[in-house]
Amino acid sequence: MVDVILGLQWGDEGKGKIVDYFAKDYDLIARFQGGPNAGHTLYVGDDNKKVVLHQIPSGVFHQGTVNLIGNGVVLDPVTLKREYDTVESFGVDLKKNLFISERAHLILPTHRALDKAAELSKGNDKIGSTLKGIGPAYMDKTGRNGIRVGDLLHKSFTTSYIKLRLKHQRLLDNFNFDEDISVWEEEFFEAIEFLKTLNIVNGEYFINDHMDKGKKVLAEGAQGSMLDIDFGTFPFVTSSNTISSGVCNGLGVAPQKIREVIGVSKAYCTRVGGGPFPTELEDETGELLRKTGSEFGATTGRPRRCGWMDLVALEYACMLNGVTQIVMTKADVLDAFEELKICTEYEINGRQMKQVPFQMNHSKIKPIYRDFRGWNTQTSSYRDPSALPQEMKTYIDFINNSLRSQVHYISNGPNRDQIIKLGLS
Ligand code: GDP
Ligand code: IMO
Ligand code: MG
Numbered sequence: 001m002v003d004v005i006l007g008l009q010w011g012d013e014g015k016g017k018i019v020d021y022f023a024k025d026y027d028l029i030a031r032f033q034g035g036p037n038a039g040h041t042l043y044v045g046d047d048n049k050k051v052v053l054h055q056i057p058s059g060v061f062h063q064g065t066v067n068l069i070g071n072g073v074v075l076d077p078v079t080l081k082r083e084y085d086t087v088e089s090f091g092v093d094l095k096k097n098l099f100i101s102e103r104a105h106l107i108l109p110t111h112r113a114l115d116k117a118a119e120l121s122k123g124n125d126k127i128g129s130t131l132k133g134i135g136p137a138y139m140d141k142t143g144r145n146g147i148r149v150g151d152l153l154h155k156s157f158t159t160s161y162i163k164l165r166l167k168h169q170r171l172l173d174n175f176n177f178d179e180d181i182s183v184w185e186e187e188f189f190e191a192i193e194f195l196k197t198l199n200i201v202n203g204e205y206f207i208n209d210h211m212d213k214g215k216k217v218l219a220e221g222a223q224g225s226m227l228d229i230d231f232g233t234f235p236f237v238t239s240s241n242t243i244s245s246g247v248c249n250g251l252g253v254a255p256q257k258i259r260e261v262i263g264v265s266k267a268y269c270t271r272v273g274g275g276p277f278p279t280e281l282e283d284e285t286g287e288l289l290r291k292t293g294s295e296f297g298a299t300t301g302r303p304r305r306c307g308w309m310d311l312v313a314l315e316y317a318c319m320l321n322g323v324t325q326i327v328m329t330k331a332d333v334l335d336a337f338e339e340l341k342i343c344t345e346y347e348i349n350g351r352q353m354k355q356v357p358f359q360m361n362h363s364k365i366k367p368i369y370r371d372f373r374g375w376n377t378q379t380s381s382y383r384d385p386s387a388l389p390q391e392m393k394t395y396i397d398f399i400n401n402s403l404r405s406q407v408h409y410i411s412n413g414p415n416r417d418q419i420i421k422l423g424l425s
Pocket of ligand 1: 007011012013014015016017038039040041042293294297298329330331332333411412413414415418
């Protein structure tokens with residue numbers, strides 16, 4: 001069976017920390033989509049040293065786990081090599097415990113260039129892409145032009161590369177993109193040689209063999225449900241299915257094999273990049289959330305947009321994913337607030353609704369809020385659920401009563417041990 005950990009909002013919910021926390025209970029951790037647009041922050045070791053992972057699964061710091069980069073991922077060999085060295089500097093033996101699906105598609109230097117050129121051409125309508133080449137790489141996958149990790153082991157790789165590069169060059173010329181990317185290409189070919197030395201496997205048999213042997217498997221998502229290519233705030237989304245259905249085609253796992261779906265949500269909302277964000281606070285309260293929560297992108301360093309908890313979007317994400325447990329992260333960030341708000345409905349053209357609309361981007365959504373008293377207590381050292389302030393319990397109870405899924409854990413700090421399992425009634 002496979003359990004899943006994924007994001008329920010617009011990314012950066014704290015998935016990395018939560019995967020790292022649960023990894024001790026699993027044998028195999030597998031990333032099923034996305035690429036180096038992800039930035040998953042962990043604090044590991046006795047001295048809680050910070051590591052940001054982009055492509056390597058977040059279970060890698062637990063001895064005894066095996067980690068798989070699945071076929072649904074788009075892989076940048078250059079970022080992978082850099083990340084590989086960082087992880088090994090912590091004494092982790094990746095030769096032994098990192099495996100890569102031969103069906104994962106490669107991100108080429110020209111994919112990154114195309115991402116940049118396309119964003120520049122959009123002007124004010126730009127998506128706010130991380131510029132890691134994600135969109136162009138997935139376009140080549142669905143357009144049936146892409147190059148896969150397994151292709152590296154065949155003689156035809158160079159021919160395929162030249163052919164695809166030529167196609168990209170024509171597109172870049174149309175965009176009048178004339179930046180010199182020869183340094184990127186040099187790094188790329190070096191990293192390709194390195195990638196060839198890693199454990200390249202048939203991912204779908206690899207994961208199913210593990211399951212057949214009764215091993216416990218955890219699938220790790222990247223981005224968040226509101227960035228899903230089908231159900232997110234299109235076109236301000238990423239280019240993969242970030243929801244639980246992505247586990248099946250991103251790893252080669254049958255739907256009946258999925259057991260727990262653990263959804264990670266912050267106690268408030270953030271978003272980085274463009275696109276609709278109904279509960280965004282463009283005032284000093286938003287600034288306080290950003291400052292207290294250190295809300296700056298783990299991949300790009302951009303300030304994250306901040307706002308109140310949005311139950312309309314969260315319930316939508318619970319429905320799409322079949323969430324069985326919610327982990328609510330960054331509860332401690334709300335410690336400093338006298339008053340809190342939760343959005344329970346959207347008002348659009350004078351009509352109140354509890355559903356995420358099709359034209360989220362073009363609608364003028366007014367969030368309808370319910371007010372809560374803040375707990376005004378430092379909670380980051382708490383470990384016992386019964387000791388939590390009554391105001392926090394009221395906040396969580398309200399969320400639980402409003403959703404089809406329940407909050408099972410509260411995360412109250414970035415470190416591994418800052419998590420509380422709630423005793424549910
Ligand atoms: P991910 O992409 O979902 O893995 O999340 P990121 O790593 O991009 O962003 C989450 C940020 O919040 C990181 O800086 C984490 O170290 C931090 N974090 C995670 N959980 C908590 C928490 O419960 N409290 C606080 N204060 N920080 C947290
Ligand atoms: P993790 O896994 C937050 C956002 C970008 C942009 C849009 C498209 O750390 O939660 P892309 O580079 O995918 O073409 O960008 O999606 N985005 C993320 N936002 N966390 C992420 O990953 C993200 N990955 C992409 O900011 O708005
Ligand atoms: Mg992140």
